[in-house]
Each structure stands twice: as C-alpha cells, then as structure tokens.
Amino acid sequence: MTLEQRRTGLDAGIEGWQRVSGKLVAVEIAGVLALALLGAAIGAVLLLANPVLGWIVIGADVVVAVIRLVIAPRRVRSIGYVLRADDLVFRRGILFSRLVAVPYGRMQLVDVNRGPVARLLGLAELRLVTAAATSNITIPGLPEPVAAEVRDLLIDRAEERRVGL
Amino acid sequence: MLVWIGGNFRERLVGWIFRLPDAGGDPIDELQRHDLIGPAALIVLGVLIVGVGLFWISWRTSDFRIDRDAVTVRRGVLLRTTRTAKLDRIQGVTISRPFFARLVGAARVEMDVAGHDANVRLEYLSGGAAEELRRDVLRLASGRRAEEGTGGAVEAPVTGPALVTITPGRAIASVLLSETTVVLVLVAAVVIPGMTALGAGPAAAVSFGPVLIAAVTVAGRRIGRNLRFSVVATDDGVRIGAGILSTSNEAVPPGRIHAVRIEQPLLWRPAGWWRVSVNRAGRIGGRRNAELERSIAPVATTAEVLALLPHLVPALREGTPLLQAGMVGTGEGEDFVPAPRRARWLRPVAWRRTGFLLTHDAVLLRGGFLRRHLTIVPIARIQSVALHQGPAERLLAVARIEPHVVSGVVHPRLGLIDRPIAEALFTDLARIGTTARSSDVSHRWAARPEEASA
Incomplete structure (x- = not known):
C-alpha cells in the first residue's frame, strides 16, 4: 500500500462516484452558523455572570465554527454515491470515513426530506x-429532480429484487 | 431449590399484599365491623362470575385457520379482529404455559412475525392441541408435502437429540463465576476493610446488605432459569425450553437466525463454558421471553456449542475445525485472516485473536483475548455492509467491517483488518450477499428445490 493510497478515503476500488450538489456547502454553512450563534448566545449570558468563563466559551465557539467552516467544502466533496447493478454504495467523511x-432488495423504504x-x-x-x-443512510444535497429520480429508480429496483428478511 | 422457589414466588406475594387497600387497617376487620361480609362476598363472587364469563365468551369466539400459505386468527367480541400471517414470514412458534393455565393443562401459542406488535397469538388451547397446531404450522411453513392419503394426519414428532442441557452444578457455578460476582466481591473486599479502618465497619457492612440481597435475588433467578433450560434439535429447527412454574417452549425454524455470538468470560475459561446469543427478527413480549431471547444458551460446554451451531447456521454443518479455530484459535489457523502485526498499536493484546473467515455462506468474526468471542453472520441475512476508518486506523492502514443485521444483542463488527483485505471483504460481502439471497431457500426449508422458489 502506497502513501498515496493511504491518504485517500475508503473506496474499495469502486468507480463512478456521483457527487452531491455543491450548494450543499451553503446548507452546511448555515447549520454551522446557527449552532455558532447559539453557542455565542450562551457565552454572552455567561459573560454577565462570569466574564472569564463567558469569553472562554465564546472563544471556543468561534474557533470551532471557523474550523467547521473551513472544512465544510471538503466534507461535502467527500460525500459520494454509486448506483451499481445490485446495490447502492454510499460514502462520506474525511477524518472518520x-x-x-x-442491496436494492433489502430496502424497506425510501424517504425524501427537505430542510428549510x-x-x-x-x-x-x-x-x-x-x-x-x-x-440507515442519508444522502444529503441532491437537487430535487435528481432526488425524485433516484427515489423512483430505487423503488423500481427494490420491487424487482425483493427478498425476505 | 429454595432459592428459585423464593425467587419466583416473591413477586407474586408482594403484588398480592400491596394490592390490598390498606385504608383503616385490615380490610377484613373493617368489613366485619360494619357487618358487610355478606354483600362483600356477593360482590366478589359477581365480579368473578362476570370475569370468567367474559373470558369464556372471548375464548369461545376465537378461532384459527391454517392453509398452505397463511395462518389466520379471529378474536374479539365487540371489536372483532382477524389477523393473517404468511407462513414464510413466521420467525418462530412459542408454546407457553403460564402457571395457572398450566394447572388446568392449557397453553398459549404465539407465532412471532417481524414487526412491532405483529405476533399472532392464540390463547388458550389444550396442551396437546397446541403441540399439534405448532407441528402443522411448521410442517406447512417448511414446504414439506403432507403425504397423500393420510388426510393430514399428524406424523410422529421428529425430535432429535438434546443439544444443550444444563446440569445443576453448571447452572449454579456459571452464575457464581460471572463478572457481577467478581465486582461484588472486590467491592466488598475493598470497601468493608476501608470503612473499618475509618471506624465505620458495622455501618459499611449494613449498607452493603441491600446490594447483597439484590445480587442474591438476581443470581437466584438466573440459576432458576438455567436449571430448566434446554435446546433440542428437530427437523424444523431448534426448540428452546425454559421456565419452572410458567414454562415456555419456542421453536425456531432454520434461516430465522440473523447473527450468532458465542463468548467466554475469563472465569468460564477453565471450565470451557460459553454463552450463545442470537439476533432474530421476531420478538415475543413478556419478561421471561425477553430473557430467553437474549441468550439462546446461557451456558453451554464447548462440545454443546459445536453441536448447537450447525443447527442455528446450517452453513456450518461441516465446520467443526473452523469453529474451534474461531473459538480458541489465534493467528492464521484454519484459513482465518488475522489482523496485521501493526494493529498491536491499537489493541496490544486482542490483535492476536482478531481475524475473520469468509466461507461460502457465512462470515465468522473472531476477537477478544481475555473475553474470547466469535460472531457468525449468515451472508443471506446481511441487510447491508459498512466499512469504517478513523484517523488512527488510517495511519495504520487498517479498517473496520460491519455487516448490518436486524437489531438485537449481537452487533457484528470487526476492526483491525488490513485495509486492502478489508476492502476486498467489503466487495465480496456485497457481491456474495446478492447471490446468497436470491438462492436462499430457508423460508421454505424442507421443500424440494423447484418448489422453494414458488
């Protein structure tokens, strides 16, 4: 195993990965900011009671938020899926991949969810x-028409290859 | 003996005592004082008669029907319900005899189907009818053709040898040698002298009392359960019997077991005992059965495990050396693929035992040095496969494989596999999984091949 291989995420030699939409980065950023705001609010409240602790909380909050913002695009790029002949393969994660x-025949149901x-x-x-x-796997960041298309395809294939438990 | 009698009666006695209204002292005295004994007795009698009458009506109006594909139960008086379960979806059939029902020779038949509250219950039948019903359900579910001309007459029950029988000595010793006992003894050995040194010896001993009583009760109940535990092989899977006052006997057809884990706590090693647990899709309500489900054999000898496993996972029929290597082996014996040497940085001791073996229809995951364990997953039962890698694993170029099966006490997973090998295993499991599933006929286990797919 070369160093180069060691650096790449797991892929089991599978090719033809589909990326999710780049717009997902914006969703991730919105999530990070919302959480950061909440942390900052907690810090601000603490500031009244104990300034030192308050600043520590705010500082930690900002550091975490910045790190998460920096890696957000890479996190989104790490998400991929492939629709193979008999199964769907999904991957994600940088540090923990x-x-x-x-297998299509094992799917019990398919949900399509949309956050605000x-x-x-x-x-x-x-x-x-x-x-x-x-x-249970969740593929985020699919453009709506693609999500509907993949869902219909999954349901069709699940119907064809249905097996028991 | 006294321990289990005590353990079983205690709950009932406590419930009985506390359910009595305790307003104004003894209720009987109260009644006597107001000269109400007569009316009170009448009320009690009336309630009893109405209760029995309602039960009798509900019992009379329940009926069932079995045909080639499904079993249907109709019940209810005001609210009629009809429940139909497809035979190939039945995960097990249990005959249970609660204590009072057992006194009059009645039994309850429950067919477990995957899904929340999806079991088909039939209560109450006479013991013989219950056995006959179970035999019919299993025979029809197996796809075995009833002999023409016999008109569905019941064949002789085909029961094989007892696979696991727990001797009283083993039942008691296995519980006494559990980790709980060790922790308890250690705590006692540290806390009581410590407190005595601080001049609070008696207080410590007293405070330890409730813990000890609880531990003894739990141990007593476990011993009691183990005492009457048995696993018997039949043509239609295994039968697991348990219980002393209330008994239950569960038949698990082949192919209904999604994962098996055998493990050996360190203290059991000299005796060579193992605990066998399984994951199944069906689930039976009730306290006793929850315990039953947790371990298919609470304590079995090595020989019993070797005899039992092929009945749980038919793929292991020829695999005794494999199983032995999986249970006690280390390194590469019997084609096990061991963890690479560099994995010792993550698990300094257990890496020697860590390894897997992929056979045609099952995957065996081996691990644990002090507490040895082996997990077996039939490939046809795998729902999906995952490969995981964290930062430390990335540095060492190892990965963790997780075959996903229906939820239960067994969580199959194996870390520390060399990354290219892990990726190959992932690919193999995904590929073989598809073919194993389509060629899997265990939902109609005894049918001739051409009928099984119908």
Whole structure:
C-alpha cells in the first residue's frame, strides 16, 4: 500500500462516484452558523455572570465554527454515491470515513426530506431504511429532480429484487 | 431449590399484599365491623362470575385457520379482529404455559412475525392441541408435502437429540463465576476493610446488605432459569425450553437466525463454558421471553456449542475445525485472516485473536483475548455492509467491517483488518450477499428445490 493510497478515503476500488450538489456547502454553512450563534448566545449570558468563563466559551465557539467552516467544502466533496447493478454504495467523511453498500432488495423504504435552507436552494436528502437499524443512510444535497429520480429508480429496483428478511 | 422457589414466588406475594387497600387497617376487620361480609362476598363472587364469563365468551369466539400459505386468527367480541400471517414470514412458534393455565393443562401459542406488535397469538388451547397446531404450522411453513392419503394426519414428532442441557452444578457455578460476582466481591473486599479502618465497619457492612440481597435475588433467578433450560434439535429447527412454574417452549425454524455470538468470560475459561446469543427478527413480549431471547444458551460446554451451531447456521454443518479455530484459535489457523502485526498499536493484546473467515455462506468474526468471542453472520441475512476508518486506523492502514443485521444483542463488527483485505471483504460481502439471497431457500426449508422458489 502506497502513501498515496493511504491518504485517500475508503473506496474499495469502486468507480463512478456521483457527487452531491455543491450548494450543499451553503446548507452546511448555515447549520454551522446557527449552532455558532447559539453557542455565542450562551457565552454572552455567561459573560454577565462570569466574564472569564463567558469569553472562554465564546472563544471556543468561534474557533470551532471557523474550523467547521473551513472544512465544510471538503466534507461535502467527500460525500459520494454509486448506483451499481445490485446495490447502492454510499460514502462520506474525511477524518472518520464510512462506506456502506445497501442491496436494492433489502430496502424497506425510501424517504425524501427537505430542510428549510435546503428547500430554498432546491435541494433534498434521500434516506434509505433497511431492516437493520444500523444501516440507515442519508444522502444529503441532491437537487430535487435528481432526488425524485433516484427515489423512483430505487423503488423500481427494490420491487424487482425483493427478498425476505 | 429454595432459592428459585423464593425467587419466583416473591413477586407474586408482594403484588398480592400491596394490592390490598390498606385504608383503616385490615380490610377484613373493617368489613366485619360494619357487618358487610355478606354483600362483600356477593360482590366478589359477581365480579368473578362476570370475569370468567367474559373470558369464556372471548375464548369461545376465537378461532384459527391454517392453509398452505397463511395462518389466520379471529378474536374479539365487540371489536372483532382477524389477523393473517404468511407462513414464510413466521420467525418462530412459542408454546407457553403460564402457571395457572398450566394447572388446568392449557397453553398459549404465539407465532412471532417481524414487526412491532405483529405476533399472532392464540390463547388458550389444550396442551396437546397446541403441540399439534405448532407441528402443522411448521410442517406447512417448511414446504414439506403432507403425504397423500393420510388426510393430514399428524406424523410422529421428529425430535432429535438434546443439544444443550444444563446440569445443576453448571447452572449454579456459571452464575457464581460471572463478572457481577467478581465486582461484588472486590467491592466488598475493598470497601468493608476501608470503612473499618475509618471506624465505620458495622455501618459499611449494613449498607452493603441491600446490594447483597439484590445480587442474591438476581443470581437466584438466573440459576432458576438455567436449571430448566434446554435446546433440542428437530427437523424444523431448534426448540428452546425454559421456565419452572410458567414454562415456555419456542421453536425456531432454520434461516430465522440473523447473527450468532458465542463468548467466554475469563472465569468460564477453565471450565470451557460459553454463552450463545442470537439476533432474530421476531420478538415475543413478556419478561421471561425477553430473557430467553437474549441468550439462546446461557451456558453451554464447548462440545454443546459445536453441536448447537450447525443447527442455528446450517452453513456450518461441516465446520467443526473452523469453529474451534474461531473459538480458541489465534493467528492464521484454519484459513482465518488475522489482523496485521501493526494493529498491536491499537489493541496490544486482542490483535492476536482478531481475524475473520469468509466461507461460502457465512462470515465468522473472531476477537477478544481475555473475553474470547466469535460472531457468525449468515451472508443471506446481511441487510447491508459498512466499512469504517478513523484517523488512527488510517495511519495504520487498517479498517473496520460491519455487516448490518436486524437489531438485537449481537452487533457484528470487526476492526483491525488490513485495509486492502478489508476492502476486498467489503466487495465480496456485497457481491456474495446478492447471490446468497436470491438462492436462499430457508423460508421454505424442507421443500424440494423447484418448489422453494414458488
């Protein structure tokens, strides 16, 4: 194993990864900012009671928010999925990377969800549920037409290859 | 003996005592004082008669029907419900005899189906009818053709040898040698002398009392359960029996087990005992069965485990050496793929045991040095597969594989696999998974091949 391979995320030699929409970065940023604001508000309240602690909280909050903002584009780029002949493969994560293969026949249901910011940008997320609680996967940042298309395709293929538990 | 009798009766006695209204002292005295004994007795009698009458009506109006594909139960008086379960979706059939029902020879039949509150219950039948019903359901579900001409007459029950029988000595010793006991003894050994040194010895001993009583009660209940525990092989899967006053006997057809884990706490190692737990899609309500579900064999010897596993996972029929390597082996024996040496940075001791073996229809995940464990997942039951890698694993070029199965006590996973090997295993599991599922016939386990796919 070369150093180069070690640096790349897990892919099990699978090719043809589909990226999710770049607009997802905006959704991520909105999420980071919302959480950062909440942290800052807590810090501000603490400031009244204990200035030192308040500034520590605000400082930590800002540092965390900046780091998350910097890595947001990379996090989004790490998300990928492939619709193979018999299964859907999904991957995500930079530091902790995860690769999941879900056979079409094992899918119990497919959800399409849209959060408030994602809806403004015309994005949706696709959630797949199997009989195993641990395998649930969520593909965020799909443009709405793509999400609908993938959903229909998954349902068709699940119907064709349906198996028991 | 006394321990289990005490353990079983205690709950009932406590409930009985506390349910009595305690307003104004003894209620009987109160009644006597107001000269109400007669009316009170009449009320009690009336309630009893109405209760029995309602129960009788609901019992009379329940009926069931089994045909080739499904079992249907109709019940209810005001609210009629009809529940139909497809036979190939039945995950197990349990006959339980609660204590009072057992006194009159009645039994309850419950067919577990995956899904929340989806079990098909039938209560109450006579013991013989319950057995016959179960046999019919299993026979029809198996896809085995009833012999022409016998008109569906019941064949002789085909029961095989007892796979696990727990001797009283083992039942008691296995509980006494559990980690709980060790922790308790250690705490007692540290806390009581410590407190005595501080001049509070008696107080410490007294405060330890309730803990001890609780521990003894729990241990007593566990021993009681183990005493009457048995697993028997049949043509239609295994039968697990348990219980002393209230008994239950559960039949689990082949192919209904999604993952098996056998593990050996350190203290059990000299005796060679193992605990066998399984994940199943069906679930039966009730306290006793929850315990039953947790471990399919609470304490079994190595020989019993080797005999039992092929009945739980048919793919292991020829695999005794594999299983032995999985249970006690280290390194590369029997084609196990071990963790690379560099993995010792993450798990300094357990990496020697860590390894996996992929057979045609199952994957065996081995690990644990002090507490040895082996997880077996039939590939046809895997719902999805995941590969994980954290920062430290990235540096060492290892990864963790997780076959996802229906939820339960077993969480199959194996870390520390060399990354290219882990990626190959991921690819294999995803690929074999698809073919194993389409060729899987265990939902109609005894049918001839051409019928099974119908």
